[in-house]
Amino acid sequence: MSLARFLIKRLLQGVFVVWGVITIVFGLRVIAPGDPANVLLPPDVNPEVRQQVVADLGLNEPLYVQYWDFVTGIAAGVPEGLYNIVMGQPVGGLGLGTSLTTGTSVASRVGRSLPATLELAIMATVVAIIIAIPLGVVSATNRHSGPDYGATLFSLAGISTPNFWLGVMLIIVLSVQFNLFPTSQRAIGVPGIFDLLLAGQLEAAGDGFLTWLWYITLPAITLGTYFTALITRLTRSGMLDELGKTYVRASRAKGLPESLVRYKHVLRNTLIPIITVVGLQLGTLVGGAVITEFVFDWPGLGQVLINSINSRDWPMVQGSLIVISVGFVVVNIVVDTLYTLVNPRVGFD
Amino acid sequence: MSHTGHRDDLLRVEDLTTRFYTEEGQVNAVESVSFDVRDNEILGIVGESGSGKSVTALSAIDLVDSPGEVTGGEVWLRDAELAEEFRGESPDAVDGDFVDLRQLPKGVRRSLRGPKFSMIFQDPMSSFNPSLTVGEQIAEAVEVQRRASANPRSTRSRTQGYGLGKLLFDSVVPGREYTSDESRERAVELLDQVGIPDPVERAEEYPHQFSGGMLQRAMVAQALAGEPDVLFADEPTTALDVTIQAQILDLLRDIQQDRGMSVVLITHDLGVIARMCDRVGVMYAGEIVERGSLEAVFDEPTHPYTQGLLGSIPDVDDPAPRLEPIEGNVPNLIDSEMPDRCYFADRCPKAMESCLEHPEERAVEGEQGHTARCVLADGEYDPERALDESHFEGGDGE
């Protein structure tokens, strides 16, 4: 199968999953207890006003009509939003509706929170990969040495530590006791830094970058530790597996230097299956981001989700759930495609 | 050197001993094995599976992995240049034109794999890296030697840097970084020489796109990349179809004769030995129990194990073929369970009281270079002194 056909097939599967996600998200709202109108209105409101609000929300329609409107709203809103992005116009509502509590567009609220979550997730992944792969390699190639035991212990503790607790402890030790890092919040985001750059304020942008780094360090460590531990573990065990294979012996027999055997052959083959496991675990990363944001009061999607659940703001809950899941589906398609590209054994099927 | 060898010797292995330290205990995989490889010959090593023949070959070229370790013995290679280089530095490791590889630094030993030794393995499919093209893997082997000869002073440290940075680059441009156009062209030539049709196209294919026979040819090509003097072939045909087996054996012999190199052919198949080899060593329980020229060992087997082994192959000329499997099992080689007596004694139809002492390797009377680890090498079987079963009770693990 060609790459194009593979991508089309995978995209169709993705569209199906997204449709499923939208359906579940709709269903969650339907079966949730409580009347959305109650969120909007004081309890002692005039019944006629109440009727009007319920009608405006479309809640008097039969369920299938509500569902149809919901799905078609998104199906029409997303292409329109993409078109607007290309044309440089305001993105629009994407069919996600308006918040019950603030009355503002769900899409714009979610859109404003997205960079914070992405920054956090990307930093955590980058840090995890930079630390974990060398650690796993050192561990596997120096079995039963001090570094190996250290790495094994670290990865065991890392996958067993709840990240919110790690975050709380980092705050207590590094922020409160030693005052090395801010305890919470995000002073500036990457979009803000870009704005400064575009405005030609290089010095301010440089300062902004350092501030950004200073603020994101603890949340990134908090979020990245589980991932680091997991990848270390997978790299170590995968590499040990791979080192035992005959082709390693054959490579040595034909005279290859050990560094070439280790990196070009063994590590490369170890990383191929790790890509899929990492892809499967990306959900954990996004989930971890939700909690990390809560701990550090980081203004991302997770905060939006938690706050809107607590305030029963269903359009906001639905919007953030859909955006999180769609992001996850997209990343998984990318990971699958990468996996197929680097692994000649699989082919596109 | 203790022995005075043959004048055509290229490699003399003496008392090579390899242990594996496993959870079940120490395993004596190779027990004081001696053999020599001469110029331009095929030496066969034959034995049942688990007799230590593969580990013997791996030990000779320093490819034993943990938990295994070569614990003793000498591996003398004839190499005048190397001998000259180390004569002053470590005189013990040099004897005439010979150097004892076991006494050389690890880097030097590694650098000899390729130009001096190479090895092919039983299962070609698992012996190639599945995620690189066959051509690339052969080209690597060429490239190592190319770089080494471009910089002759670095014979002793041919550890080409290939770190994480290069790996990342390599991932973007898959597998195209270490090798050069020259080495890739040479890889195609080698594929052509081992009889692979359309070598230019095949070089770009991955191992899973090859048939077993074609891949074994490619493995031979890969082993030839460094122009080795000695090629160890470990059960090279066992994993292949019968019809393909013959083709690979023909290929090996042609290559051996064309290049005037030596081959150590390891197999459990006596038919292959009879067809291919000039001389042969028979292994049992980690030891070479009998060795000599093919004619000597096959026509006048001295060790009862060799006799039994030869008796167990059907003879096409014999109208009533006799199959005589040897009774009992191959010992498991765990140190604590190995008896002090001859390892074969409890299965031996001719065991005598003198077999309670572990036999040394002895010359078989009347035949040059024919030895056996058996009292019968220079004695006669005496039924009066036969061992009865009672000696083995509790002795083996069954």
Next chain:
Amino acid sequence: MISPRTLRSLKRGLNRNALAKVGIAIVVVVLLAAIFAPFVAPDRPGTQNLNESRQPPIGFEKASTQEVPVQENGSVVFEDGQIVTENRTVYENATWDHPLGTDGTGRDILSRLIYGARVSLLVGFLGTGLAMFVGVTVGLVAGYYRGKVDDMLMRSADVMLAFPSIVLAIALIGVLDDALEQSIPDPFVVTGVAPAFRSALGLPTGMPESTVLPGTIIVVVALVNWVWFARVARGEALSLREESYVKAARALGANDATIMFRHVLPNAITPILVLGTIQIAAIILLESSLSFLGFSSANISWGFDIALGRKYQSTAWWISAMPGLAIVITVIGLNLVGDWLRDALDPGIEGEGGV
């Protein structure tokens, strides 16, 4: 179901792997503490005592400088009508009454950890059990019937996997609210065994008579995590349905349910049990996250106590630290047991089952 060969390989794995023994020891200790909480807890987990608030753990005596009245012959000294004071270093003594210290309202942390273990393990085991039941059923049906049924079930599994588990769990809790919360009486307390034991030893009495069973959380974690069991069970069913003994059973006219549960399931049990061990750890982590975020109704829970301690993060680190250590140690124990089972039984499920 578990053959002698399997038992032998488990035992060999145990002898070879000292860490597995550590893991089993941890799990057993936590399990016993949770079950016999009313006997082993040094104090009542819910009773506040503001006089003893924020007492540090043993080994962490807290020093602070305070103004204290100067005393002579047991009476306060006055000068110019004012109490004479001096600055003195005061040690807030840790006591063996509260070996791990007390929280912001003076409740004994160790006792809260022991009672918190009940919640964590209840959710861990019941949630995993429920997830296993749902997942294995779905997986077996999908793998056994293949075709459209398989496609449909596995596509819906894909949809479930598109939600990060914690995100889906939060959303489901929003839906279910605390509809399924239960309170179960503590048999040791209700029957009077534990109070008698405690007064005989002179320990504080008045232990809680019931334990919260967070039904919503259990259902939610099961709904979130069944997919992993479904994937593994489906894979096993797909390969086992081609085995000759299954074909033979079918030829003999056994019905599908019999074949699935009598012939396929017993042979697929090893990977399912190994996954189950790993999932208990994952679900305990998930439960602690949810109660940390305030989505659980359990008022004694490790995650919840960590959240409580954040108020005192500049003065009493141990309030948040101790419950976290309890989680880490318990999950390490479960992971070590899981690693041991996985290495010994080699069910081929590396990388399945996220938090």
